[in-house]
Amino acid sequence: MMVKLEHVYKSFDRGKSFAVQDISLEVREGETVVLLGKSGCGKTTTLRMINRLVEPTKGLIEVDGRDVRTRDPVMLRRSIGYVFQGIGLFPHLTVEKNIRTSLSLLGWSKSRQKQRVRQLLDLVELDPDEYANRLPRELSGGQQQRVGVARALAGSPKYLLMDEPFGALDAITRDLLQQQLLEIQRKVGVTVVFVTHDIFEALNVASRIAVLNQGRLEQIGTKEEIVNEPQTEFVREIFAKPAGQLRRYRSLL
Amino acid sequence: MNQFWNVVIERFPEVVTRTGEHFILTGLSTLIATLVGIPLGIIAYRTRLLRHLLVAIVNLFQTIPSLAMLAILLVLLGKIGFAPALVALVLYALLPIVRNTITGLNEISADINEAGKGIGMTDGQLLWRVQLPLALPVIMAGIRTAAVVCVGIATLSAFIGAGGLGQFINRGLATYNMNLILLGAIPAAMLAMVVDGCLSLSERAVEPTPFTERHKLRYRLKPAFAILPFILFVSGMLLVLIGGARDDTSPSSSGEAVTVGCKNFTEQLILGELMAQLIEAHTELRVERRFNLGGTMICHNALARGEIDIYSEYTGTALTAILKEPATINPKVAYARVARVYKRRYDLIWLKPFGFNNTYTVTVRQLDAKKHNWNTISDLVPDARKLHAGFTSEFMEREDGYRGLKQVYGLTFGKISDLEASLMYQALAQRQVDVICGFATDGRIAAYNLLPLEDDKAFFPPYYAAPVVRQEILERHPEIRSALALIAGRIDDAIMQQLNYRVDQGHMDTRSVARDFLRGPK
Numbered sequence: 001m002m003v004k005l006e007h008v009y010k011s012f013d014r015g016k017s018f019a020v021q022d023i024s025l026e027v028r029e030g031e032t033v034v035l036l037g038k039s040g041c042g043k044t045t046t047l048r049m050i051n052r053l054v055e056p057t058k059g060l061i062e063v064d065g066r067d068v069r070t071r072d073p074v075m076l077r078r079s080i081g082y083v084f085q086g087i088g089l090f091p092h093l094t095v096e097k098n099i100r101t102s103l104s105l106l107g108w109s110k111s112r113q114k115q116r117v118r119q120l121l122d123l124v125e126l127d128p129d130e131y132a133n134r135l136p137r138e139l140s141g142g143q144q145q146r147v148g149v150a151r152a153l154a155g156s157p158k159y160l161l162m163d164e165p166f167g168a169l170d171a172i173t174r175d176l177l178q179q180q181l182l183e184i185q186r187k188v189g190v191t192v193v194f195v196t197h198d199i200f201e202a203l204n205v206a207s208r209i210a211v212l213n214q215g216r217l218e219q220i221g222t223k224e225e226i227v228n229e230p231q232t233e234f235v236r237e238i239f240a241k242p243a244g245q246l247r248r249y250r251s252l253l
Numbered sequence: 254m255n256q257f258w259n260v261v262i263e264r265f266p267e268v269v270t271r272t273g274e275h276f277i278l279t280g281l282s283t284l285i286a287t288l289v290g291i292p293l294g295i296i297a298y299r300t301r302l303l304r305h306l307l308v309a310i311v312n313l314f315q316t317i318p319s320l321a322m323l324a325i326l327l328v329l330l331g332k333i334g335f336a337p338a339l340v341a342l343v344l345y346a347l348l349p350i351v352r353n354t355i356t357g358l359n360e361i362s363a364d365i366n367e368a369g370k371g372i373g374m375t376d377g378q379l380l381w382r383v384q385l386p387l388a389l390p391v392i393m394a395g396i397r398t399a400a401v402v403c404v405g406i407a408t409l410s411a412f413i414g415a416g417g418l419g420q421f422i423n424r425g426l427a428t429y430n431m432n433l434i435l436l437g438a439i440p441a442a443m444l445a446m447v448v449d450g451c452l453s454l455s456e457r458a459v460e461p462t463p464f465t466e467r468h469k470l471r472y473r474l475k476p477a478f479a480i481l482p483f484i485l486f487v488s489g490m491l492l493v494l495i496g497g498a499r500d501d502t503s504p505s506s507s508g509e510a511v512t513v514g515c516k517n518f519t520e521q522l523i524l525g526e527l528m529a530q531l532i533e534a535h536t537e538l539r540v541e542r543r544f545n546l547g548g549t550m551i552c553h554n555a556l557a558r559g560e561i562d563i564y565s566e567y568t569g570t571a572l573t574a575i576l577k578e579p580a581t582i583n584p585k586v587a588y589a590r591v592a593r594v595y596k597r598r599y600d601l602i603w604l605k606p607f608g609f610n611n612t613y614t615v616t617v618r619q620l621d622a623k624k625h626n627w628n629t630i631s632d633l634v635p636d637a638r639k640l641h642a643g644f645t646s647e648f649m650e651r652e653d654g655y656r657g658l659k660q661v662y663g664l665t666f667g668k669i670s671d672l673e674a675s676l677m678y679q680a681l682a683q684r685q686v687d688v689i690c691g692f693a694t695d696g697r698i699a700a701y702n703l704l705p706l707e708d709d710k711a712f713f714p715p716y717y718a719a720p721v722v723r724q725e726i727l728e729r730h731p732e733i734r735s736a737l738a739l740i741a742g743r744i745d746d747a748i749m750q751q752l753n754y755r756v757d758q759g760h761m762d763t764r765s766v767a768r769d770f771l772r773g774p775k
Contacts, residue, residue, distance in 0.1 A: 078373030088368025092461035
């Protein structure tokens with residue numbers, strides 16, 4: 001039992017309405033749990049509560065069996081990798097220094113930092129000799145996001161939180177990075193919580209999918225369980241629509 | 254043009270000194286404003302409530318005209334010289350720096366802040382490692398604006414005796430000497446450009462650029478460019494320290510000093526020189542000249558506080574502007590009155606008057622006077638509505654100026670413009686105005702064929718000039734009294750007009766005009 005949410009609520013307006021309502025779920029070691037839902041369903045808020053970028057209004061969140069409220073938020077965040085759609089590379093620092101920032105926060109020595117940067121760039125398939133000294137603005141969107149992933153993985157965290165990390169990329173690059181992510185995960189064995197609104201992306205990367213709607217958890221399970229045995233009307237509908245689209249697409253050929 | 258180069262060569266050591274002073278004033282105020290402004294900007298950025306308040310306050314400083322600001326600070330700090338000028342400049346420099354710090358920090362995208370927080374930076378780490386470096390080019394631009402604004406405004410601080418290049422400009426304006434104005438204005442403009450250039454270099458140096466083998470050298474030199482302004486500041490200070498002889502201190506640097514002041518127009522500069530040279534010649538004292546102070550109140554307050562020891566004042570001015578009493582027509586009564594009250598109230602002593610009466614006159618062109626048969630001010634009354642008057646701002650506001658004139662003579666001019674004292678004679682001669690409030694002893698009255706009309710209702714009070722000295726210094730050094738007595742009663746209206754003329758039209762410097770007069774037949 002690695003990450004655990006128990007009856008978690010979050011309200012941004014002192015209880016008038018809830019962005020997250022009564023969500024309970026568990027993320028097991030080495031798996032990728034996808035939080036799937038439309039925008040505004042509470043999936044990002046749920047993710048951000050795990051590394052205390054947002055504090056829950058009610059409920060319990062545990063990481064490694066410890067209540068996150070008992071941990072210093074800064075130290076907690078350093079131990080968890082975080083990647084989001086905005087990427088957020090520091091524009092004034094080179095690729096190498098961007099990645100080293102995470103490591104220097106962890107107190108690594110300079111020589112170890114440099115070594116690790118080469119390893120990480122190899123891992124995300126960017127040639128260190130070519131890219132280490134570039135500024136973020138000299139990279140393509142896909143390359144930037146790979147650096148973002150490298151930075152998040154720098155300190156070998158057990159967990160990686162990913163908030164629509166590939167949302168701003170074109171379909172081909174997105175697909176490529178999804179494959180890379182699966183490979184990286186196989187290599188380093190990190191546990192991932194992944195937020196997306198894209199059903200195909202969810203099916204692509206997930207070990208298990210948690211479907212969220214209006215702040216509530218509709219269903220959590222493997223792809224097969226979700227697709228074949230939808231437990232609510234909402235879940236059935238969101239998977240029915242792309243299936244219909246696919247049929248129409250085929251009929252055009 | 255040739256003449257200008259002569260002036261440059263002749264005054265070069267002083268130009269160096271003044272430029273250095275200007276530099277220190279500008280550099281130091283920008284430095285202080287930076288050290289104060291950036292933290293203020295950071296605080297404002299972090300607390301929204303404070304942001305509006307702070308920006309409103311620094312904005313307010315900007316709206317106060319520079320000269321008014323200097324005057325206000327003069328009163329608040331109770332001092333002339335470097336300190337109030339520095340404070341004023343710091344207040345002006347604050348706005349661009351605070352505003353740009355806030356803007357620079359605000360412009361950082363939410364994503365970057367989110368990323369910093371997300372990878373586990375504390376607020377302080379986020380500020381130092383991410384936010385400040387990213388905002389730095391914008392902050393540097395603010396510092397650059399501030400520095401250039403300061404170079405400009407610093408020229409005004411010469412009005413309160415803070416030195417700098419404004420001193421040339423002031424003296425040039427006061428004595429109507431274009432060469433002197435240029436001597437201050439050109440180095441000031443060059444200084445502004447150098448400061449702007451250096452700061453824009455360092456602004457570009459703090460901008461992030463990638464490291465490439467081709468631009469290796471440029472990349473390595475970036476830190477050097479970034480600290481260029483600092484190097485410039487230090488070299489400016491050195492310039493002042495090694496800068497040539499200061500013209501305002503006498504050559505002999507030993508012995509006790511007495512400080513002579515004066516206001517910022519030709520006659521005052523000549524009287525100041527005369528008194529200074531007499532004291533230098535006939536006593537053992539060293540003379541410090543704090544000339545060109547921007548007006549009666551500044552001189553008077555400086556004297557009352559002991560920042561200067563002597564300056565020359567006019568009986569009429571003392572009576573109305575300082576003692577706030579009604580003007581007295583009888584010259585002897587006026588002198589007795591100011592002498593008595595000054596001693597009792599301020600411990601200041603009026604010495605014997607120089608002799609001339611520099612009263613206001615209503616002055617017109619001789620040609621017009623002949624044509625319309627104007628001899629007295631009363632003659633002007635029927636035609637006044639058709640005339641355009643050019644008066645100094647001081648004359649407009651004084652009881653013994655236009656307000657009283659209007660009442661006593663029933664004068665109403667068609668149009669009145671505020672004019673600078675040094676420009677109004679020329680404006681009259683060139684027919685841009687028809688009437689001015691000339692001074693009886695101004696050399697330009699004769700030079701431009703102007704005519705002071707007779708004050709037939711004896712409205713203008715007497716303005717006999719005399720040295721005013723601090724009692725304390727007079728008791729310690731009674732020899733000052735006897736030295737100054739040497740020219741008491743020896744300068745009548747005609748002589749004063751001549752002396753003024755030599756400076757205003759002959760473009761001689763006040764020092765040699767005074768020296769020639771003192772050497773002349775006695």
